[in-house]
Amino acid sequence: MRLFLQVGTFALLALGTAWCVPALLLTGGGPQGISWWRYGAVLGLLLAVGLAWRLASREVALGALATLCAAVFVWTRTVQPSLTRDWAPDLVRAARAEVQGPLVTLQDIRDFRYRSTTEWDAAWYSATYDTRELVRAWFIVEPFSGFEGAAHTMVSFEFAGDRFVSFSVEIRRERGETYSVLGGLFRQYELIYVVGDERDLIQLRSNYRGDDVYLYPVRASQERTVAFFLDMVHRMNALHEHPEFYNSFTNNCTTNLVRHLEKVSDTDVPYDHRTLLPAYSDALAFALGRPFVPWSQRPV
Numbered sequence: 001m002r003l004f005l006q007v008g009t010f011a012l013l014a015l016g017t018a019w020c021v022p023a024l025l026l027t028g029g030g031p032q033g034i035s036w037w038r039y040g041a042v043l044g045l046l047l048a049v050g051l052a053w054r055l056a057s058r059e060v061a062l063g064a065l066a067t068l069c070a071a072v073f074v075w076t077r078t079v080q081p082s083l084t085r086d087w088a089p090d091l092v093r094a095a096r097a098e099v100q101g102p103l104v105t106l107q108d109i110r111d112f113r114y115r116s117t118t119e120w121d122a123a124w125y126s127a128t129y130d131t132r133e134l135v136r137a138w139f140i141v142e143p144f145s146g147f148e149g150a151a152h153t154m155v156s157f158e159f160a161g162d163r164f165v166s167f168s169v170e171i172r173r174e175r176g177e178t179y180s181v182l183g184g185l186f187r188q189y190e191l192i193y194v195v196g197d198e199r200d201l202i203q204l205r206s207n208y209r210g211d212d213v214y215l216y217p218v219r220a221s222q223e224r225t226v227a228f229f230l231d232m233v234h235r236m237n238a239l240h241e242h243p244e245f246y247n248s249f250t251n252n253c254t255t256n257l258v259r260h261l262e263k264v265s266d267t268d269v270p271y272d273h274r275t276l277l278p279a280y281s282d283a284l285a286f287a288l289g290r291p292f293v294p295w296s297q298r299p300v
Helices: 004-027 036-055 058-078 198-206 222-241 253-264 280-289
Strands: 096-100 104-111 124-130 134-143 151-159 161-173 190-196 214-217
Touching: 004 036, 004 058, 004 161, 004 198, 004 214, 036 058, 124 151, 124 161, 134 222, 151 198, 151 222, 151 253, 161 198, 190 198, 190 222, 222 253
Parallel strands: 104 190
Antiparallel strands: 096 104, 104 124, 134 151, 134 214, 151 161, 161 190
16 A cells, blocks of 8 residues: 555655756746756655655645645746737738628738748738638548657638639747647647648649649538638637637647538537547548548549
């Protein structure tokens, strides 16, 4: 029994420390790197828990860590998302929409022409789409090379006359900032709905990043496809008033698409490895059946 208590205490101490340390180091961080005071806070936390263990008991150490974790959690809630940072040049504009009956005017549709992943001719445009002419949606999966199960997912909407507009839920990087899964768990990146031309959002990934990109037509009624499109538009607009943090597990590209799907259909999407690892999300969509079923691919 004593051994069980010791092992349990060590496990709780390890778990608490494993959460507190990255929370202190990463929460609200940016491209400038980790500030000195964060290292000092981590050192202070470890010293406090270590002294409590050495001078008192493991129970006191566990209580001290629990108190410190609660304090760190409260502090992380004070870090709020922003709309006014020094954004990366490709994310400096956030799309918004005006909805007037069946007509949706999208502003700041990105239409870059790339020479490489870091060099491009920047361009944005505005366009009006008639939802009565919405033909279908396309579910897009970009598996990441070298990372089994990791992928980015997007949606492209096809309108009559071979007009396409794509939506990509991403982190809104600051200038000089790079993505990390761990940073995405600790309120480090804002969320953005990037709206772009397929020649931008898809060809960037297929032609310049060298990733495979799979496109699946979504089998759904026109009514539900329109509802899906409008739900994405409304959430995109809402982020201009109420910004949110991206989260690597709970508020990412795939989980947002799942929420849009659940709002406009009767489908309950299971939160399993196929959602957590978006490279398998096409298999999940196929398994769910109607109303959203990817059944073939089309070339870019």
